[in-house]
Amino acid sequence: MxxxxxxxxxxxxxxxxxxxxxxxxxxxxxxxxxxxxxxxxxxxxxxxxxxxxxxxxxGRTGLLALAFADVSLPYFAELARVLSAEAGRRGYRLLLEQTDGTIEEERAVVSSTEAGLVDGVLFQPSVISGLELAQHRADVPVVLLGEGPAPLSLDRVMIDNVEAATRATAHLAGLGRSRIAFFGHEIDSPSPTSRLRLMGYQRGLEEADLPLDMALLIPSLEISARGASASLGAALDEGLRFDGLVCRDDLAAIGALRALQERGLRVPEDVAIVGWDDISMASFTHPTLTSVAPDTLELSRTALDLLEERIAGFDGLGRHRLVSFSLVTRESAPARPR
The missing domain is CATH 1.10.260.40 (lambda repressor-like DNA-binding domains)
Structure with a gap:
């Protein structure tokens, strides 16, 4: 034919x-x-x-780039799948770029080197400063994802991390837990994501009339289940005790499950746990994980809406959008009985 x-x-x-x-x-x-x-x-x-x-x-290629630090992290892999499907529905193909969290790679994402290769970039920065992002005037439109610095000149989409962490902490307090720890933030310099979640954790404690004990802020060696298990295990071996745990992410929560079980502590009877991101494996751990679940479909659609408007010529100030989340209750911190 x-x-x-x-x-x-x-x-x-x-x-x-x-x-x-x-x-x-x-x-x-x-x-x-x-x-x-x-x-x-x-x-x-x-x-x-x-x-x-x-x-x-x-002058368009029909290609978009999605750039973030580590494609092996489950949340980003699952978000990439949702974004790819939504971009495909709009007639675009999505290319993945791994920055490894290095300043050189992140600078390349917002430089003019992308011009002519892709029509736009979705970017979750890790280390680049807000000042550098504010100076971005490349030929390719950029929409930021996540909790990093967001200058007035760029669009950004995220969930309300403070409110989500407050709700997670309140959920544990509502289960009668009185020594609620926060686990999984970076050891030396907490990321913007960790800082926001720590703020929400503190607010949740205050609303529940629980004291803030700095000893209950437990960092992790690395963003991995292995590193989390080792870090929490060391804290437990040193005698630290708690009955509730708000985790920075689901990998920290999975590592916490292992460390607690190896020491004969039961979840949720001895320690109730709330994870974050609601990755697919959260439904298959033992016990299954209660987790903060960002609405990744709403996030994807909102980010692509903003990016398409930029591609079409919109040149106004940055739009900062919050998308919804939910607390998915499972066995590690079950819903309170009515």
Missing amino acids: ARVRLEDVARHAGVSMKTVSNVINDFPHVSEKMRERVQRSIDVLGYRPNAMGRGLAT
Whole structure:
């Protein structure tokens, strides 16, 4: 079967080739009636635009980049899957970039080197400063994800980490836990993510009339279940005791399960645990994990909406959007009985 051409669609719809091109490229001045007329011919004939030719005509590639520190971390892998599916629904392909959390790689993400390769970038920074991000004036639009610095010039999408940590702490207090620890933040310099979650943890303690004990802030050697297990195990071996645990992420919670079980402590009877991110394996641990669950679909749609507006030419100040989350209760910190 011969390939359907642009002129075939124009002839079938009774319009000019320019009108067909305007519809395909989603130019806003095309009337809805004309758009429907051309689209009907596209559907009937099965026309598919030539990607290379369309890119030359519009200056767009149909590619987006998603950049973050470590593709092996379960939350980012699962978020990438949701973002990829949503981008595909909008006609884009998503490319993954791993920065390894280095300043050189993160600077490359917001430099002009991406121009012409992708139409836009979704970026979760780890180490780059807010000042450097504020100076970003590259040719490629960028939307930030997560809790890092977000200057007025760039769009950013995240959940309310303070409120989520407050709710997680309140949930444990509501179960009657009075020595609630926070576990899994960095040892030397807490990240913006950890700082926000620690703020929410402290607020949750205050609202429950529980004291803040600095000894109950337990850092982890690294962001991994292995490092978390070793860190919490060492704290337990030194005699630290608690009956509730708010974890910075689900990997810390999984490591905590191992450390507690190895020392004969029961979850949730002796220690109730709340994780964070609600990764897929949270439903398969023993016991299963209660976890803060960001709405990754809402996050993906919101971020892509903002990015598409930037790609289309929006040049206003940055929009900072909060998306919803929930606390998914499972066996490690079950819901309170009515």
